[in-house]
Amino acid sequence: FTYKNVHLILSLYFALENINKDPHILPNISLLVKVECSLLDDWRMNSLSTKVGEFLPNYYCINQRRYLIVLTGPIWLSSAMLGPLLYMTNRPELYYGPFHPLLSSREQFPHLYQMAPKDTSLALAMVSLVVYFRWNWVGAIISDDDLGLQFLSELRREMQRNSACLAFVHIVIEDKILFQKNTNIYYNEISTSSAQVVIIYGDKDSHLQLNLRLYRLANLQRIWVTTTQWDMIIYEDRFLLDSFYGTFTFLLHFSELPGFRTFIERASNSKYDHSTSLAKLWWTYFNCSLTSFNSVNLKNFSREKQYHWLFKHRFEMSVSGTGYVLYNTVYAVAHALHEMLLHEIDILPKYSEEKLEIDSWQNIQFINPVGDQVDMNQKENQDLEYDIHYTMNFLPNLGFKVKIGKFSKHLLHGQQLYMSEEMIKWNTDLS
Template structure:
């Protein structure tokens, strides 16, 4: 591989030498900056971008290109500043001094090797193993463009000549098999993907476009960025991988015009270095719609592309650059620089002639009679020349110190192993320096750790820059934020949004989403065949909420809560039960008390008139039992009112079942006695014994015992308990008594119904028996009302909900009890109270005689 490269370089030599011969002034390699020293550091910097020659340009036309030249000249100043600091330090290098030689390296491939070849091999010598370069040079600085360092590094690697590149960290240059003598000063961008995604998340941008360079660095950074985006659910609207060929740039840019501008993505992430993407930058202003946000990684040198990008600040740039502290004394050093101080710096002379109305030099031999003597680089506008140390200059500063420290270590080592006579006559070898250079690690003047070992490099912090261009042409770089990868999670990104200039006259943050966020009350429904960031917003189901935006699943409210109408909050349900304070509960309680008191009054009447014919003829004892059971029937309805608890839930059903069983079995006993008394015309011994022994009265305890057994089974298997119903009424949680075992409940209720049906049938058969005191008709009507009430109760009870269901059960209890009371005892009370003559034996006989006469 090296042999092939070497042959290609040989083919370039004739063209290079013909170019050099065309200029008599600069053919002797005086187009350089020089500072004398015992050992020197050589720098190859792109001081004339695109190889533009300003020597014969008019001042007005030069202004179009001066930002490129002027900005890059800071590289020379950083090199000179570091060397002067080292030379002034008595602890460094003993009696040795450092110097430098800086040459321009042009971006165009066919002229890139012109100055490096002449420096390394001499003016007209063919490259061979007899090197003609200045023997005092021990290291070379290259940058900031990666491919220039690559090309020059291929040549220097053949001779194991130390090379330090100050440009952005490149994975391609970290191959020590290909570049055994090359070291990168910039830190690795291990956190740039996290930093960019953190910025996207801060502004809620989840729909972005990617523009990346088609090279090893581009693919590496793109893969890492896409992985980080996927972790944080940031989607790629489109992805453009740009070829490194200039013509391909143009064709690809035209081809993706629709993809870029018709996409709803307003944020574009651009990865790549300066030189490779310069042709693309020319077209970006014409391709991208005004107001788009461009996020650029730390590999971009904004100063070199200003005239090709950001024209009129049509776009909003957010640029990540490596954070570094200001080196003390550098600004004052720059202010004091002038051509008189560095007479062998042709680049500084050119800046002075272009900037301060000096005569235009026609040769490298210049006079300063027409130049102001009090001028300074500080006079130049910040957008033309910035006196603050840039990131690349900071890397140059560290690179010079790394070389000086390695040289210092090498000299100390030589002192230990041998006694040196005249040390200045023994020049250090670059190959020897390379051995010491790879182990160098130190802290610079601002306390930052500097190491050339890639494995020991610390993760860099990033400053976030925004370009202010209001008023037009200001082009001021403003730090608006910072990303610290070593900070606690959540505190890594700090940003001042109010300092970001989005667009002229616009203070709102741009939006870049595929679908607008789903607000509270809605969940995201993915759109089939589209990215995860594209979705529809679907309302949450009933009793489920989404209390924040961007929820993929709604959250179900707890049983004691319910979702509000907006379905963004769970509210506590109001407890719902039939309380005594409710109008319905109060009315039913009053009815129960009235009926129980009325039944007690009827019982009092019967007790008072217990010796009357009607009371005696209708079995006084059974009447007392029936009235007492009816009192308890009416009162048991009160157990259904109020907040349920375990005791009341058990008593509700058990009391209801037992007292109604007693009442209905009493009616059945009365009916059987009527049948036995009046149905048999000539009763036999058995009939008479049944009547005399009052055996029908045993119906009551027997029937009640059966119901007690059923209730016992009910309580033993699955007794009633307090339950809640959170679904029947919106916003309410119904407190109710669960029946427990529905089987035993319906068995108890069915048994009660069978007793009522038996009583109805027996009473119906005895309804037409002739006798004045025959109550079979009244018993028939009472059982008819009882059965009708409970047959109506079943469907109504199961269709009702909440407190209405409880009210239906209470009403059925009161209605059936009132039916028994009214049908059986109201006619008897009428006769007892209003027709006393009909309630005696004498009156009965008179009535029979009167009916016979009639």
């Protein structure tokens, strides 16, 4: 139960509410959802089979709701774990986490579709930032997996093209013995290197995070350049990437969702699942027992006090990048079902055991409510844009985050990177 989980669940409910109110999509039909937040933990505790049986039964009774589609994320491992089980039940699985090449195998995951676009130009975007600030000596810390190694290959190519040098490259492996063996070697190299800028890329749930925790404990100060999944990670009441020099984060550009902030402010326990309540988030922050929470009279906790506390404790009141992908995922489901209705397909036969079949999810294209094109065909060459944020930490629990630029792949070379001179003028000494 975390801030980010609550934020994603609220993004899900926000999309559902808008769809169910829209007379032009799925008229006279309401979409419903059941949220499960602990499947990965259950798998690690060897009790997944029981859990899956609870929310994905291989049978259904008359007048009993069936789960037609499963949305998984943001951790790719949970989707990979559910893939074989969903294959047996023939249920489509839509993954809303960061794109992962392992999930693209049609043989292993024939019913899984990834909603997030590929980060095909992230290395180019980061190197463009390096060139802009004239950082010619840069380090890199990468996780030892397919994504990390592919990114490293692209990073080396772009660095060479732009006459920038990699001072060191640390590939953090998952083997515990080798990880411990390399820890001192890597620390000595990064602490003695003259490179003050370090690029971080990899799975945040890998040993890479443990490696960065050690650097944090050693108070290693560098300019970090990374992706949004490493943004605002808290470790022992401090930011994991805690640096006086600040952190640059890249995230895929997305549009703000009008009304989302208002939706969060008026979300109440009576209307939505009790497990997503903001009061519960407030209660667990103070390490109080969830058992005792169930007996608490919530009338004693005004929503005004809860929101005042949330503003002070890193709870985002605008949609996140992953939340935006989840929002689009819900709309993709709605559009797919709507198309089936237009073709007069009975998608919920009352006395039938037929599964939900959609000829090709990859053919689904639509314009979402904020005017962005959503295309589930990952083979299409998409014009990716990245927003660039800069975060400066002033106190252990206090930071300042601001958008300072963007990168647009589809523009001409030399015009792809835009940086706001006004936003970075006060920070010129760091270059």
